[in-house]
Amino acid sequence: MKSRKRExxxxxxxxxxxxxxxxxxxxxxxxxDATGLSAPRLSALSVVVFGGPVTLGELARAEQVRxxxxxxxxxxxxxxxxxxxxxDERDKRLTRIRATTKGQKVLMAGRSxxxxxxxxxxxxxxxxxxxxxxxxAQLLRELIDSMRREK
Amino acid sequence: MKSRKRExxxxxxxxxxxxxxxxxxxxxxxxxDATGLSAPRLSALSVVVFGGPVTLGELARAEQVRxxxxxxxxxxxxxxxxxxxxxDERDKRLTRIRATTKGQKVLMAGRSxxxxxxxxxxxxxxxxxxxxxxxxAQLLRELIDSMRREK
DNA sequence: AGACATCGTTAGCATAGCTAACGATCCTGC
DNA sequence: GCAGGATCGTTAGCTATGCTAACGATGTCT
Numbered sequence: 001m002k003s004r005k006r007e008x009x010x011x012x013x014x015x016x017x018x019x020x021x022x023x024x025x026x027x028x029x030x031x032x033d034a035t036g037l038s039a040p041r042l043s044a045l046s047v048v049v050f051g052g053p054v055t056l057g058e059l060a061r062a063e064q065v066r067x068x069x070x071x072x073x074x075x076x077x078x079x080x081x082x083x084x085x086x087x088d089e090r091d092k093r094l095t096r097i098r099a100t101t102k103g104q105k106v107l108m109a110g111r112s113x114x115x116x117x118x119x120x121x122x123x124x125x126x127x128x129x130x131x132x133x134x135x136x137a138q139l140l141r142e143l144i145d146s147m148r149r150e151k
Numbered sequence: 152m153k154s155r156k157r158e159x160x161x162x163x164x165x166x167x168x169x170x171x172x173x174x175x176x177x178x179x180x181x182x183x184d185a186t187g188l189s190a191p192r193l194s195a196l197s198v199v200v201f202g203g204p205v206t207l208g209e210l211a212r213a214e215q216v217r218x219x220x221x222x223x224x225x226x227x228x229x230x231x232x233x234x235x236x237x238x239d240e241r242d243k244r245l246t247r248i249r250a251t252t253k254g255q256k257v258l259m260a261g262r263s264x265x266x267x268x269x270x271x272x273x274x275x276x277x278x279x280x281x282x283x284x285x286x287x288a289q290l291l292r293e294l295i296d297s298m299r300r301e302k
Numbered sequence: 303a304g305a306c307a308t309c310g311t312t313a314g315c316a317t318a319g320c321t322a323a324c325g326a327t328c329c330t331g332c
Numbered sequence: 333g334c335a336g337g338a339t340c341g342t343t344a345g346c347t348a349t350g351c352t353a354a355c356g357a358t359g360t361c362t
Contacts, residue, residue, distance in 0.1 A: 071311060
């Protein structure tokens with residue numbers, strides 16, 4: 001009856017991960033408020049800052065969102081002076097999105113604030129728990145990737 | 152320099168957990184689409200189904216949302232015939248919310264679907280990885296709880 | 303050259319989040 | 333017992349995010 005047990009475990013795990021994801025985001029959102037950016041904008045900005053200039057379509061796929069949605073998110077970031085739209089020389093259909101210096105600064109400031117919030121919680125973990133949680137985060141990323149590939 | 156290293160670890164972990172939470176919810180949302188319910192509605196319904204009759208204010212606090220927002224979520228669920236509003240005898244200001252039989256059924260069906268989606272991914276994990284992920288999920292819950300208590 | 307494909311945008315819709323303001327009800331102090 | 337303040341849920345009105353459909357501009361292929 002091993003597969004039955006695994007199925008029950010999967011159910012429980014799904015519920016826990018789902019709930020944890022919801023509540024984690026709600027808490028981080030309060031911190032992210034200090035940047036003046038919503039979660040989707042902050043996430044997109046992060047991709048642009050670390051992923052170099054990127055086309056709008058690539059950004060939409062990276063964020064698992066449709067192009068019209070990304071158009072508006074980028075427009076919002078652009079109005080805030082955090083990213084710039086640039087045309088592509090070779091393929092004039094493309095819009096390349098690049099972070100401005102201000103965009104980089106804002107993202108870094110947000111990172112510090114999140115760290116400060118999490119620091120208090122993480123400090124209480126012993127080394128073993130910290131390592132376990134890192135392992136769990138990696139497994140979660142892999143799980144999400146495998147789900148994405150199957151879709 | 153241990154605290155410096157821990158701080159870096161906390162930063163990386165915060166980024167990873169933030170990103171993982173966003174992407175996990177995006178994937179689960181596609182599955183939840185089969186219920187015809189959005190994530191907030193599904194989450195609220197879950198509280199009502201398992202938490203018995205509950206006032207609107209309690210529900211709003213449980214979901215970390217303001218009362219006006221919960222009013223509309225409940226209205227949506229009510230129009231779908233998934234919950235009922237009932238007045239309270241003792242305190243006529245209160246609105247008690249109770250799940251209908253249909254609401255219970257829909258929630259259960261959604262649970263099955265989520266499990267089916269995750270099953271494929273979880274099946275590929277060996278027992279060690281599964282145990283590690285469960286441990287990680289538990290640590291994450293504890294982390295969130297400790298953050299909430301400090302706020 | 304013409305047909306088709308791809309990219310980003312616009313338009314229009316639904317949902318979810320917020321604050322402010324309000325009516326109804328409850329509780330308290332006098 | 334009643335006048336004033338507190339609490340509960342709702343309504344109104346704003347912003348942001350998500351979607352599909354449709355379109356113009358550009359690229360590609362035959």
